[in-house]
Amino acid sequence: MSLAKPDALGINNKQKAAVAIGVIGLFILTLALLNTNFPNQGVFLTLALSAIIGGTLWFSREAYLAKHEGIKNDGVWFKSISSRGILGWILGVVLTTFYIVLYFFPKYLGLGTNGEANTGLIALFDPLSQLLSGRNASQWFVYGTLYTVAILAFGYKFILKYRHNRYQQLRTVSVMFFQLGFAFLIPEFMYVMNNDLPYYDLKSIWPLNYYIFDEWSVKGFLSSGNIGLALLIFGILSIFVFTPILTYKYGKRWYCSWVCGCGGLAETAGDSFRQLSSKKMYAWKIERWLIHVVLVFSVIMTTAVVYTYLGYDKNDFWLTRGVFISLVIGLLTLVFAATMIFKRQELAKDAKYGAISFFIAIALLLFMHFTGTTDHLFYIKAGALRAAYGIYIGSIFSGVIGTGFYPILGNRSWCRFGCPMAAILGLQQRLFSKFRITTNGGQCISCGNCSTYCEMGIDVRAYAQKGENIVRSSCVGCGICSAVCPRGVLKLENDSMKGRINSKDVLLGNDVDLMELVNQK
Amino acid sequence: MEHIVIIGNGISGVTLARHIRKLSDKKITIVSAETDYFFSRTALMYVYMGHMKFENTQPYENWFWEKNNIILKKGYVNTVDTSSKTLHFEEGDTLTYDKLVIATGSKPNKFGWPGQDLKGVMGMYHKQDLEQLERYAPNNEICKHAVIVGGGLIGIELAEMLNSRSIPVTFLVREASFWNGVLPKGESAMITRHIKNHHIDLRLSSNLREIKSDNNGKVTSIIIDETGEEIPCNVVGLTAGVTPNIDFLKNSDIELGRGVKVNRFLETNISDVYAIGDCAEQHEAIGNRRPIEAVWYTGRMMGETLAQTICGNKMAYNPGHWFNSAKFLDIEYQTYGWVFGERGRPGYEQHFHWKHDDDTKCITIAYHKNTNEFLGINTFGIRMRHEVFDRWLTEKRDVDYVIHHLPEANFDPEFYSRFENDILKTYKNTLQTIS
Numbered sequence: 001m002s003l004a005k006p007d008a009l010g011i012n013n014k015q016k017a018a019v020a021i022g023v024i025g026l027f028i029l030t031l032a033l034l035n036t037n038f039p040n041q042g043v044f045l046t047l048a049l050s051a052i053i054g055g056t057l058w059f060s061r062e063a064y065l066a067k068h069e070g071i072k073n074d075g076v077w078f079k080s081i082s083s084r085g086i087l088g089w090i091l092g093v094v095l096t097t098f099y100i101v102l103y104f105f106p107k108y109l110g111l112g113t114n115g116e117a118n119t120g121l122i123a124l125f126d127p128l129s130q131l132l133s134g135r136n137a138s139q140w141f142v143y144g145t146l147y148t149v150a151i152l153a154f155g156y157k158f159i160l161k162y163r164h165n166r167y168q169q170l171r172t173v174s175v176m177f178f179q180l181g182f183a184f185l186i187p188e189f190m191y192v193m194n195n196d197l198p199y200y201d202l203k204s205i206w207p208l209n210y211y212i213f214d215e216w217s218v219k220g221f222l223s224s225g226n227i228g229l230a231l232l233i234f235g236i237l238s239i240f241v242f243t244p245i246l247t248y249k250y251g252k253r254w255y256c257s258w259v260c261g262c263g264g265l266a267e268t269a270g271d272s273f274r275q276l277s278s279k280k281m282y283a284w285k286i287e288r289w290l291i292h293v294v295l296v297f298s299v300i301m302t303t304a305v306v307y308t309y310l311g312y313d314k315n316d317f318w319l320t321r322g323v324f325i326s327l328v329i330g331l332l333t334l335v336f337a338a339t340m341i342f343k344r345q346e347l348a349k350d351a352k353y354g355a356i357s358f359f360i361a362i363a364l365l366l367f368m369h370f371t372g373t374t375d376h377l378f379y380i381k382a383g384a385l386r387a388a389y390g391i392y393i394g395s396i397f398s399g400v401i402g403t404g405f406y407p408i409l410g411n412r413s414w415c416r417f418g419c420p421m422a423a424i425l426g427l428q429q430r431l432f433s434k435f436r437i438t439t440n441g442g443q444c445i446s447c448g449n450c451s452t453y454c455e456m457g458i459d460v461r462a463y464a465q466k467g468e469n470i471v472r473s474s475c476v477g478c479g480i481c482s483a484v485c486p487r488g489v490l491k492l493e494n495d496s497m498k499g500r501i502n503s504k505d506v507l508l509g510n511d512v513d514l515m516e517l518v519n520q521k
Numbered sequence: 522m523e524h525i526v527i528i529g530n531g532i533s534g535v536t537l538a539r540h541i542r543k544l545s546d547k548k549i550t551i552v553s554a555e556t557d558y559f560f561s562r563t564a565l566m567y568v569y570m571g572h573m574k575f576e577n578t579q580p581y582e583n584w585f586w587e588k589n590n591i592i593l594k595k596g597y598v599n600t601v602d603t604s605s606k607t608l609h610f611e612e613g614d615t616l617t618y619d620k621l622v623i624a625t626g627s628k629p630n631k632f633g634w635p636g637q638d639l640k641g642v643m644g645m646y647h648k649q650d651l652e653q654l655e656r657y658a659p660n661n662e663i664c665k666h667a668v669i670v671g672g673g674l675i676g677i678e679l680a681e682m683l684n685s686r687s688i689p690v691t692f693l694v695r696e697a698s699f700w701n702g703v704l705p706k707g708e709s710a711m712i713t714r715h716i717k718n719h720h721i722d723l724r725l726s727s728n729l730r731e732i733k734s735d736n737n738g739k740v741t742s743i744i745i746d747e748t749g750e751e752i753p754c755n756v757v758g759l760t761a762g763v764t765p766n767i768d769f770l771k772n773s774d775i776e777l778g779r780g781v782k783v784n785r786f787l788e789t790n791i792s793d794v795y796a797i798g799d800c801a802e803q804h805e806a807i808g809n810r811r812p813i814e815a816v817w818y819t820g821r822m823m824g825e826t827l828a829q830t831i832c833g834n835k836m837a838y839n840p841g842h843w844f845n846s847a848k849f850l851d852i853e854y855q856t857y858g859w860v861f862g863e864r865g866r867p868g869y870e871q872h873f874h875w876k877h878d879d880d881t882k883c884i885t886i887a888y889h890k891n892t893n894e895f896l897g898i899n900t901f902g903i904r905m906r907h908e909v910f911d912r913w914l915t916e917k918r919d920v921d922y923v924i925h926h927l928p929e930a931n932f933d934p935e936f937y938s939r940f941e942n943d944i945l946k947t948y949k950n951t952l953q954t955i956s
């Protein structure tokens with residue numbers, strides 16, 4: 001966990017002790033993983049988690065409280081763990097392996113199959129699961145608990161690190177709250193109340209939550225009475241109503257760096273790796289294509305899945321395949337047409353080509369429904385599509401690569417290259433939102449702290465040194481660029497849409513006549 | 522095709538090249554002996570502190586220059602022959618130009634101190650200075666103690682750098698209070714306390730007498746002039762200001778003062794030869810500015826202006842309202858308009874000063890004694906908007922208006938505590954005391 005390599009900046013003895021305590025906690029978990037049977041699992045689990053949390057908290061207090069408030073990036077590029085050194089690679093391999101086992105070989109974690117009792121690591125978590133929901137733990141419960149522990153412990157570290165910056169503190173308290181409450185506790189309590197309900201993290205919104213409209217999930221909701229129906233409606237409203245309104249007012253940050261669980265882990269446990277994201281132009285090019293391809297994939301997949309379990313007959317249910325497909329086509333056309341009519345001039349060339357080709361592809365495929373006779377929308381079995389999405393996007397991309405590669409690719413590679421939710425919010429943020437990062441006149445000295453510490457790989461300096469505001473679809477509004485700026489040049493703001501995007505050639509401070517002449521477009 | 526040769530790949534020269542490229546397809550060559558590619562000098566400190574890698578200080582990726590057809594030449598110019606329009610390089614080769622721009626920046630001041638060229642003595646300006654520091658002060662075992670001579674913006678940065686590697690620092694400052702040649706009393710006193718809080722051994726009213734060495738020509742100690750005290754050290758940082766880096770022009774026909782003498786069009790006495798940035802010296806100072814402005818922003822502005830002239834739209838260098846910024850350890854500083862310290866303050870300039878109890882935030886507003894016209898603001902620990910103050914200065918607002926409208930100028934991150942009410946209250950109390 002907090003293994004800062006003391007090659008350039010030594011850690012003090014108390015910090016070494018704190019690391020030792022954390023390692024003891026991890027060691028207990030490792031013993032469990034190796035199938036050690038602890039006599040009193042509840043006690044050992046408590047011991048392990050307390051040691052991990054306690055070690056991290058103590059380490060953080062030693063690291064920051066003895067120093068003055070301010071930016072704490074000394075030695076970031078000298079520490080092995082945060083500069084792709086040997087510790088970074090070891091951690092990357094460990095995390096990646098953990099994710100592979102978690103997703104594909106849960107039995108090695110001790111998951112009991114066919115009604116057998118859990119063993120190993122998962123069994124160690126049984127007492128906590130019993131306490132919360134009266135059932136034994138699953139690999140997902142273990143993962144959820146560790147995930148929550150990581151966000152809470154490292155969230156505390158982050159709050160201390162930025163104890164001079166209230167924006168950072170509030171947003172960290174927010175992700176800690178949503179993780180503990182919405183992702184971890186509430187779903188367990190919901191199960192206690194009504195164990196027909198599918199696991200539902202209320203803040204996890206489609207298409208990030210790609211399984212919410214699966215047949216088993218929807219059936220689960222519908223068979224759970226009014227509460228289930230209400231939750232399903234909440235899920236639909238979340239993406240189609242709440243999300244656009246909040247993103248319009250605050251930018252995508254309301255979700256990505258204040259609420260989202262993936263974002264929460266990236267901002268807390270992943271904070272030490274934010275400088276590792278690539279700022280190169282080619283990385284941005286890959287990002288633009290990859291994330292939108294995933295978005296299209298998720299739309300097609302969900303459409304196909306829903307289509308498959310809907311009936312043809314109006315008598316069964318008002319929502320038939322025909323109605324559903326018409327709704328999807330209608331919505332896509334509406335969004336696409338509105339963008340092309342009102343925002344055409346704001347789209348770069350590749351974005352236009354991309355949008356048009358994606359639209360044509362989707363429209364063609366959907367129209368085949370009306371002409372084709374096949375039961376399989378797009379001639380592909382929806383189940384196969386759904387399975388592929390679950391494995392390649394849901395597991396490998398978001399988990400194995402997204403989190404496992406924190407110490408190599410930076411802490412937001414899933415959010416940046418893969419998350420379809422981030423893609424939707426990003427399109428909206430770029431085209432229809434009050435949010436921007438304002439550049440303060442001519443004060444930028446091109447130092448590059450902002451770009452270095454942008455976890456989304458945005459070359460913030462490229463805009464700031466031209467006096468331009470930063471309006472980028474990928475910006476999650478973490479506010480670190482503004483925090484690390486030594487000259488007070490950047491400010492995250494929600495203001496009017498007018499003049500939000502302002503390309504400039506000459507900066508404030510020069511001859512007013514020259515500025516006018518050159519900045520004329 | 523006209524060939525524009527720019528000596529120096531700092532912010533001035535690079536801004537010029539970029540703007541010429543936007544306006545024309547002239548052949549552009551940038552010459553530098555320091556680095557292959559443009560980097561941000563202001564960020565060197567962050568490389569030593571481990572906040573950034575050197576690549577991170579380069580604002581443009583390496584393909585940028587070829588893509589924009591800007592030729593980069595690495596070489597040290599020995600002499601400039603303006604009659605044949607030829608540069609002679611130390612390596613022996615030559616380069617001819619149609620128009621020449623000198624943008625060679627500065628070099629650290631050395632005032633003839635005994636021992637100023639010893640091993641372990643360095644400025645903090647060039648990339649080579651950073652390499653020297655990395656060599657002589659990689660950690661606090663090899664460098665057990667460092668002494669910094671000269672209390673300006675580079676001095677405080679160097680102190681912060683060494684501090685980040687836990688190297689004890691003694692900081693010799695000529696003034697009786699830190700940077701009080703520029704800052705008003707209250708601010709200078711606050712920064713002085715802030716430096717001491719960071720366990721930096723700040724010696725005020727102290728000058729360097731000499732630097733001593735061992736048999737290998739390596740620094741071993743320094744002597745303070747006033748007290749004769751000897752301080753053992755392994756590294757000495759000379760940060761007593763900078764001076765134009767123009768020695769290579771001494772034997773040319775180009776008129777030199779402390780810098781390269783230029784008129785308002787940034788032209789030298791030789792036609793087709795210009796100078797911009799830190800190394801340019803105006804025949805007459807512009808407004809309250811100094812004849813030589815060794816500031817990041819003015820270098821950029823001169824580059825923006827000269828590009829117009831070179832591309833056929835002759836334009837005088839006519840900067841707008843003064844502004845600047847810096848960071849003193851953990852305290853950010855911004856200034857808009859003119860606020861003078863004790864030294865050189867015009868008789869009509871009056872100050873309103875407010876300081877927060879936590880001793881890390883304060884502002885000083887300068888205004889005209891008779892007309893109440895707002896002249897400028899220094900702000901510490903509170904970010905303010907450049908655009909707003911620029912407008913207020915143009916509109917010649919009075920101090921009353923500025924104080925009452927301060928919330929409009931606030932640029933701190935969201936959810937930060939605001940101090941405008943407190944400032945207003947202090948302002949009203951001050952007025953009552955005066956009247």
